[in-house]
Amino acid sequence: MTGVDGLLLSILVLPFAGSILAAFLPTAARNAAALLSGAVALAGLILVALLYPAVADGTAVRGEIAWMPSLGLSLVIRLDGLSWLFSTLVLGIGALVVLYARYYMSPEDPVPRFFSFLLAFTGSMLGLVLSGNLVQLAFFWELTSLFSFLLIGYWHHNRAARDSARMALLTTAGGGLCLFAGVLLLGNIVGSYDLDRVLAAGDLIRSSGLYGPALALILIGAFTKSAQFPFHFWLPKAMAAPTPVSAYLHSATMVKAGIFVLIRLWPVLSQTDEWYVLVSSAGLLTLLVGAWAAIFQQDLKGLLAYSTISHLGLITLLLGLGSPLAAVAAIFHVVNHATFKASLFMAAGIIDHETGTRDLRRLSGLYRFMPITATLAMIAAAAMAGVPLLNGFLSKEMFLSESLQRHSGTVIDQALPVLATLASAFAVLYSVRFIHQTFFGPPPTELARTPGEAPRWMRVPIEILVLACLLVGIIPAMTIGPVLSSAVRSVLGDATPSYSLAIWHGFTWPMLMSLAALVLGTIAYLRFGKMLNRTEGAPLLRRFHTRRIFDGALAFTASAARVLERRLGTRRLQPQLRLLLFVAIAAGLLPVMRHGYSLGGMEGTVVDPGFAVIWAVGGACALGAAWRAKYHRLTALVLMGGAGLVSCISFVWLSAPDLALTQLLVETVTTVLLLLGLRWLPQRSAALAPAKGAAFPFRRAVDAAIAVAAGLGLGLLAYAALTRAPPADAVSRFYMERAYPDAGGTNVVNVILVDFRSFDTLGEITVLAIVALTVFALLRRFRPAPESLGLPAQQRLQNAYDDAQSGREVGDTLVDYLMIPRVLMEWLFPFIVALALYLWVRGHDMPGGGFIAGVTMATALILQYMAAGTRSVEARLRVQPVRWIGIGLLLAVLTGAAALIVGRPFLTTYFSYLDLPLFGRVPAASALLFDLGVFVLVVGATALMLIAIAHQSIRKPLSRAGES
């Protein structure tokens, strides 16, 4: 990795690392979180600044980390003039927003969470603009939607915030999916997702048959994200977010993501009729609709939101026009809009903070309370209105002069000068209204408190932004000039037009249009200003509620899904299982139908009569269990144990000693477990059974048919396989040959488990640990049914006997119960433990191993519980199964990780043989240590499950209503 690669990567990684760090700060650590976030943003800003010389001439620097090279997917970080400009905006405004948010956020809110989301958003946005790969771009695009969702819903106790967050997520993430599909099409056309290759393939893309669909999908993505009509409805609702978020995401950065993609792909997608019609008409409509709606807003942030929509429309329109000069104006306006709009949002936040309201009708004459904020807001609003000597004027001037150019000769072209002037007049009108209504006039009367200036440092971000508006507006060539030039050059390349950033071009048409807009807007405010306060919603748009359409669509989708689920789905388990089995049987049947059923010619083993007899018993046990399971649970359990035992004997007979041992032990433990569970089940007898419905015999017949089909199918399949010779080159051959030379074990089954496939085993014991913990957790809150709360019948009888006899205390019989087996069981403990250890040690070479040893050990423990009762065992022996589980898992993982120290892959084993006194030559493979981990974990997991169920009988039952 070169130095530039490292710089690029750290720009991207820093915010995410900061986000994770901030998430772990204590809830009250407001200053620490703000400091951290500010430091991250500033550090990023410095890194980006360091890279400026590399991109100043319009070239790009790339850093690449291979991820899935076979699929053409790599993490490509690509910085050029355009992404440099956007990164600087994201980080610079990010740093200012952090400072502002430090004072804006209330100490009662979990502020570190806010900063954590904010940093994660910063990272995602940087990832988006620095993407050198289209798939990566779509990924970070979705991440920005996600963090915008979390930030809008930050005050999640507020229903409106939750609804708005959901709407924003559905709209922008849905658009993101379209964008993803669009870039996949682009990648398909070009044959690569790499941005450089895509940008070099403009002609190929425009001439492709897939150009139309790809363009449409990408535009849907960009329009939803950048709130273009008719997808603009989510943005005003997103104002439910804290104001720093509105300033940052919903005016300066995230809503520009759509614009960014349009600019990024402008060289390859524009210059076609489709592009011109779709993009410029969407932009124009958005420009007008947004500005018109902004005039009629009564909420400060609502006004700013609609104004943002309108400005985004303006930028989109410029991009749609397709001329290089218009593209320059678009890029320029992105920066200008970000600066003045972010500062206006911050000012609105201060007003809200100080007065407790954002309602324009209730605000008035605030100038006398907060002259500095008012002045700053006035300058920013003037920039928004396009007043000369401010940055907004310059880009608006470029826009107006572009509107006069001939682009296509369509209706749009002819109407554009008039509509552009009209939209500018609207902008003047709402800017004047914003300022006049808030800061001038008589002092406000209906406020809850007396407003004042905001804290010193809360105003600093606004001051910096407003200063930027002024500097860019007065000396553009010295401030924004070089940066804008490298951004434009990186997009347009050789097509870069010559443009002038001067503030005075003489009395030109655009100048006159600007003046006309200023005059018209001001007159309109003087004439209609008072009327605006009395209207509710924008005329003409009042009836047209995209928001309502969205809600309707959402409700329709939900109810349609419900209907489908009701019609096609079921919540009952039995039909689901029937369906599942049916599909499984059909899947098994299908190959047989196509290729027929045949037996192989392999000579089988001779049938031993003993084996046949055993299986006659086993089959009878299985059928008996099936028959008795409803009303005679204990019988069925014993019969099932019989069937298990027969399969265990089969394993012994058929050269699978490890399986036989495991099966036998697991069988034992399962039986104990089920016996412990029986107590909590309801009584059931044939005499008490309710009447059966008419469909009952039919259902049983269907089930019986499924059962017979499944049994027949699996039996026939097994037989067909058994009559064929095994493939000679099976994987097992490798395991057989390499077990001793490579792993130092002669028991190949165990070597596979703890050495060749030890990663699988690690996964498996993890599952076991999770299951045990789940069982434990479920039983902690277990509430038995009321009728199983009393003492079991046997204990009641014993106690009644004790009660009736003179000279016996209640409980005496219980103590004497099974005295001799009990003593035996207690004495067996050390022997079983020794046996378990023996099974573990010999596992590598002889039947045995960690699993078997672990279950054996757990059996030793549970025997103690059965013999002496839970309380007396736990008085003597502290078993802490959860610790066993943890230690076992750690041991297994650490043994595996030890290989990393000597530079080998995880879980590589090492072995040698040791000569020990008394024991002789013993294998000392690291696999043995891994197996010890398995052993310890299995003991813990098995014991935890058994003990947790056993404990239910002695604990004070929880009441059903609630816990004590």
Place this chain on the structure above:
Amino acid sequence: MEIVLALGIGVLTASGVWLVLRPRTFQVVLGLSLMSYAVNLFIYTMGRLRVDAPAIVGRDAAPDPAAYADPLPQALVLTAIVISFAMTALLLVVLLVSRGLTGNDHVDGDEP
């Protein structure tokens, strides 16, 4: 032996499937256990049947794989046995909890 084991697998499967389709939770637990016996044996049979040839190799010469039972299905089944035990335990506890919460032992939590 092959035909006997195939028959055994068939009977175990049929009993298991029948029980799994029953409405009472305890029946389902037993059914799943029977099915896991059957499936474990089925997987085991994929290595074919060998008598008196456990996969424990000698130390001296390179072993002839044809002389031993196939260790791979055995390793698979060994883990399957342990996992099916875990599954049975979890299912048992879930049904106990469901019984405590709903007052009955129907698989759906309520009587039809």
